[in-house]
Structures are given as C-alpha cells and as structure tokens.
Amino acid sequence: MRFLFPYPPFTSPRRQGGFARALGALILGTLAACGTVPEDAAPPLPPDTAAVPAQLPAIEQPRSRWVPVPWDALPGWQADQVGLAWPALLRSCERPAPAWAEVCKEARALPMPDERSVRDWLQRRLQPYQVQNRDDGRPDGLITGYYEPLVDASREARGAYRVPLHQPPADLGQRQPYWSRAELDTVPAARAALRGREIAYVADPLDVLVLQIQGSGRLQVTERDGSKRLVRVAFAGHNQHPYRSVGRWLVDQGAFSLEQASWPAIKQWARANPTRVQQMLHVNPRVVFFREEPLLDPTIGPVGAQGVPLTPGRSIAVDRESVPYGTPVWIDTTEPLLQPGAPARPLQRLVVAQDTGSAIVGAVRADYFWGWTEGAGEYAGRMKQPLRMWALWPRSPS
The missing domain is CATH 2.40.240.50 (Barwin-like endoglucanases)
Incomplete structure (x- = not known):
C-alpha cells in the first residue's frame, strides 16, 4: 500500500496503494500518439453488442450507480488501442473477484490476442455502464495523477x-x-x-x-x-x-x-x-x-492495492466503494496542460482499476498512473481535470 497524489502535490495526497510492468510502446510523451488506432484496425460494433440488452438493470454500488449504455456511448471508443490495456487486465485476472472468475479464465485462454481480437472479445463479453453519483445521478467527477x-x-x-x-x-x-x-x-x-x-x-x-x-x-x-x-x-x-x-x-x-x-x-x-x-x-x-x-526488473512498478503491479497509462486508482478492483474502466478526460493557454488534448482510453487512496473518494473519481519515466512527475503533478467514466462488467451468460 502507498500514499500517492490524488490531486497535484499542492492540494492533497492520496493513497496507500501500488504500481506495474511498463509496455514498450507506453513511453511518457507519446501516450497520446500511442492511443490512436488506424481506421482499418477498429472493426464496427457487432450487431449483438450495439444496443443495451433489453431489461438490463442498473448496478448499485455502495457509492455509485452504474447505468447500462451501448458501446457507441463511450466517447472515442473506436480510436483507442485497447490492446495496450490487455496486459493490465490480465494482471488483474491474477487476483479476480468472484464475478470475474469465468471471464478471466476465458481471457487467459484467448490465443495470440491482437487489437481486433481484444476489441471483439471486450465488446462481446463485457457490458458498459456509465458510472454516476448514487445520490444525484451526476456523471461528472475528477481525475488526478x-x-x-x-x-x-x-x-x-x-x-x-x-x-x-x-x-x-x-x-x-x-x-x-x-x-x-x-x-x-x-x-x-x-x-x-x-x-x-x-x-x-x-x-x-x-x-x-x-x-x-x-x-x-x-x-x-x-x-x-x-x-x-x-x-x-x-x-x-x-x-x-x-x-x-x-x-x-x-x-x-x-x-x-x-x-x-x-x-x-x-x-x-x-x-x-x-x-x-x-x-x-x-x-x-x-x-x-x-x-x-x-528492484530486479526495472520495468516492473510497485504493487497496487489490488495486489498486482500497475501499468503506466493503463492503471488507475479508484474509490473501491464505487468501482471494484480489477474492473476495466473507460475514461473520458483531457491531458494535463504543461503550457498555459495550450489547447487541451483528449485523453480517452481503456484503463483498469487496480489501486486506491485515502483521498480518492467519490463515485466518479480516479487517479491516473503515469509510470516512472522522465516527465512522469510533471504530468502527474499538473493533472486535475474533469472526468466521466464507464465501467465494463461481465455480461450474464446467454
């Protein structure tokens, strides 16, 4: 467990939680570039996943309410390289929650996953839910780094x-x-x-x-x-x-x-x-x-509160009463501004909830792990942006 920034260092700290293996393509300064998928690499939504299944109820968490939505409600879903989040998801599958036991078994058995097969598996096996405040239904929150x-x-x-x-x-x-x-x-x-x-x-x-x-x-x-x-x-x-x-x-x-x-x-x-x-x-x-x-392998980061290493750019800390550990989460926010007056760039990507913190409290609240390479501290220290997020949860067996 650790104690990390929930806000930039000038506001309040966050956690006792952890970190993980860096992906070779995930180098700070190129995170945005790595997030774009060539058009031919993002297949259209399969017909049976394009709409919310009939009569699918909302999911009530102690501090949030998850409302089912179709996949095309996720801003930027087709543009992210979701395959880069696959190692983080498999890490969480080393310590799966009961609802994920069968899904994780399937994920580990997926042969030679590439971008297309990962995206197709996610869309067929999981259902997106918008995370909202349980009291007033607001979908807006805060992300820090x-x-x-x-x-x-x-x-x-x-x-x-x-x-x-x-x-x-x-x-x-x-x-x-x-x-x-x-x-x-x-x-x-x-x-x-x-x-x-x-x-x-x-x-x-x-x-x-x-x-x-x-x-x-x-x-x-x-x-x-x-x-x-x-x-x-x-x-x-x-x-x-x-x-x-x-x-x-x-x-x-x-x-x-x-x-x-x-x-x-x-x-x-x-x-x-x-x-x-x-x-x-x-x-x-x-x-x-x-x-x-x-530190025998410098590509392995500290362990998060879930008990698995975190992946730079693909792991977040959450309020576990809003989002359980191991949940894939779609985030819709912007990158931190390093230069005043510069235009904000979207940060829309698939991440996995693998950590927590004492100041990470609330339904729509996340702390984004930037890793350990040069520049990580600058990005983390300046990150304090509005956030919307969607939890991806296993579909009921048909």
Whole structure:
C-alpha cells in the first residue's frame, strides 16, 4: 500500500496503494500518439453488442450507480488501442473477484490476442455502464495523477545526503497517533525512536516529501563501498496524522496563486526561502515510513492495492466503494496542460482499476498512473481535470 497524489502535490495526497510492468510502446510523451488506432484496425460494433440488452438493470454500488449504455456511448471508443490495456487486465485476472472468475479464465485462454481480437472479445463479453453519483445521478467527477519518483540517495549520511528515509519505528503501534512530523524533528524521545531505522539518505527534504506523498519510489543508492544500486522503497505505514497540503499553505501565504501551484513552483519557493523550508514541511504532520525492496526488473512498478503491479497509462486508482478492483474502466478526460493557454488534448482510453487512496473518494473519481519515466512527475503533478467514466462488467451468460 502507498500514499500517492490524488490531486497535484499542492492540494492533497492520496493513497496507500501500488504500481506495474511498463509496455514498450507506453513511453511518457507519446501516450497520446500511442492511443490512436488506424481506421482499418477498429472493426464496427457487432450487431449483438450495439444496443443495451433489453431489461438490463442498473448496478448499485455502495457509492455509485452504474447505468447500462451501448458501446457507441463511450466517447472515442473506436480510436483507442485497447490492446495496450490487455496486459493490465490480465494482471488483474491474477487476483479476480468472484464475478470475474469465468471471464478471466476465458481471457487467459484467448490465443495470440491482437487489437481486433481484444476489441471483439471486450465488446462481446463485457457490458458498459456509465458510472454516476448514487445520490444525484451526476456523471461528472475528477481525475488526478500519480507516478513513481526516482531519487538519488546514499546508504550513509555524507556530504549533501543528510535527510533520512525511515523504516517504521519499533513502537509505531504503541502510540496512536504517533509523533507528528514536527515532533519527530524536534522532540528528543521521538528522534530516539527513529535512531537506527534509516534506510538511506537523500539530499533534498522535498524529495522525502514527494516519496511520502507518492508512497513509493525508486532510489539510486550509493552504497558504502561506492557501488550504485537501484532499489525500491515501498509504503510500510504512517503516523496516523492527517495529511495537510504544503502547497495550499503556500497559496494562503501568498507565495503564488492556486492556478500557479505545482511542484516546480513549490521547489522554486523553497530555493528562494531556505530558512522557511522546515516551517513549510511541518505544516503537514503526516509521515510515511518505508520498507526497502529489491528492484530486479526495472520495468516492473510497485504493487497496487489490488495486489498486482500497475501499468503506466493503463492503471488507475479508484474509490473501491464505487468501482471494484480489477474492473476495466473507460475514461473520458483531457491531458494535463504543461503550457498555459495550450489547447487541451483528449485523453480517452481503456484503463483498469487496480489501486486506491485515502483521498480518492467519490463515485466518479480516479487517479491516473503515469509510470516512472522522465516527465512522469510533471504530468502527474499538473493533472486535475474533469472526468466521466464507464465501467465494463461481465455480461450474464446467454
């Protein structure tokens, strides 16, 4: 489980959840280009899937209502390369919910799936439902983004590397809530509880904050003998304090406007105000603790709340009371704007619900996993767009 961005870093964090295997074609910066299917690769809807089956009822979830719709109600359905989501779906089939047991068995048996066969299988075997708010039937919501940061670190405190990442203290479960961030920095008894729990040291305290908000990350560690090793730090617990946004605090301080708030803006403020960085960090009392994991295959990301790795560009975190883990979801939103005034580009694609987060709450709410390649943090930190989404659920056997 992790603790990741639900909103850009300047608002509020999100989770304790996870990540997955990157597809070779899914490289950040080319996500939109990879999403277009040649016209001859997208067959028309089969006649028996073009309309909603007669008398098909809505599905009631604890926090959402799913209304059945025809496939052509999904904006951009014929334009996405749905085959790129197939590995993510198969990942979820490693831990299928009861309703998916037979469907997953069929999916794993699909011989040599290509774009056409995957699309045809999805349309014949699954039924789309628009996800709506259970109280008022509204289909509109919010999508944000998260990623897996890469941070340089040292196994021992030396030079600029003085800011520790900690394992859970031995007495974490004995004090509820545990010491706050400010107390862990200043109270002798709190500092003593962390002594000897250091995993590694980083140079920038904001890198620690990023790792704690994301809940997982990669460390390029310089070992004591001078060798370098790539490892992962994964969520292992927190101090039970609420998250408070340092970005929101900076907005309230007049450092910048809410529209200007981003990680680059926060870092720029920190560079200009080094004596106030600790004051800013103490605004957020929550501290996340980590465990170190070997990273034998750098193409595999952290594990999400479903218990399977996430796929960049094809995995999302959801409110599990609105959308169960393992559900394929069609999202209709736009890419984050990296340049003010630039036209918004549609982001319409098939993803799979494989993660969750403490701030991912609501019927139409998702956190989009951008992966770990260069630029992922920029996209994730600026993603806060309107969202509509459709859940794809197994059809009843005919």
